[in-house]
Amino acid sequence: FSVRFDDPFTVHFHILGFPGLSPQYYAPVSALFFFIYLTTATGSVFILALVICEKSLQKPSYLVFCHLALNDLTFSTFTIPKIIAKYWFADSDISFNSCFTQMFMVHYLGSVMSFLLLVMALDRFIAVCIPLRYPVLITNNIISVLCGFAWFIPAPLMMTIVLHALTLSYCKSNIIAQCYCDHISLTNQGCGGNLREVQVTALCIAMLCLLLPLAFILFSYVSIIVVILKMSSSSGRKKTISTCTPQIFITCLFYLPRCFVYVASTVGFSFSLDIRILLILLYSLLPPALNPLIYCFKTRDIKLTLLRKLKMMSTAPEGL
Structure with a gap:
């Protein structure tokens, strides 16, 4: 393939x-994004370190x-x-190659997230709907392969x-109407007979x-809800719901804003450019921070592990 530049x-x-953002707000906005990144990086590294170092947490759900x-x-x-x-x-400014690299990573990582949520739903589906088969069907090795x-x-x-976009x-224009390079913003600046394709x-x-x-994911959680409603024990229902709550929250944070934007665009509800960019950033950057x-x-084992470690730190002798 070849890329033709019609203008330098x-x-x-x-x-x-x-x-529409006034320059006087540039500093607060950059500080807000720095805080979001710091929160995301700290939280993600903390979860990775906690699960890797704490053997009691090295279970299929926590590997996901x-x-x-x-x-x-x-x-x-x-x-x-x-x-x-x-x-x-x-x-x-962002170079042509860097823009395409960023576009690839944005869409690739978004797709990976979608498939990881599928693995997480499968884990909960088997745990709740066919619990007797769970130790056989869901092991650390199997989860690692599925995540791979x-x-x-x-x-x-x-x-x-x-590669298809590079044929354009x-x-x-060289203006990307977004805060990062994505396929829609990038190809909107393309031209050629195969643009629509x-x-x-x-x-x-x-x-x-x-x-x-x-x-x-919808099938699995609907099946889980049906099983929960059929339980005669209220304590059993409460325990089962608590094991699924984190996964449901994470899935909703990822999918609901995306579905809202897509449905609104389909029915003809238009947003201003600022609102559209804000919505995309919210569903792209807020979930990783939360x-x-x-x-x-919302995860019992992780919460108990943290409380135990905090208790050990607070009761440890000052000299140690």
């Missing part, structure tokens, strides 16, 4: 960010949490620093999207990576 300025793209934390950390690292650079250092597939399957699909000529192909692949896992809190406060 397209060698670099310009990240627009929030077009580790993969989710790694995904959150990687996604934030590829997106937030450039946003901070724009508003803190007035550095809005979750990382591997989206890679060739997203590479196809990137970028001759309209590139956009439709990317949409189909994106829907495959999002809707296929979502279909199984996920570690959900793991810690």
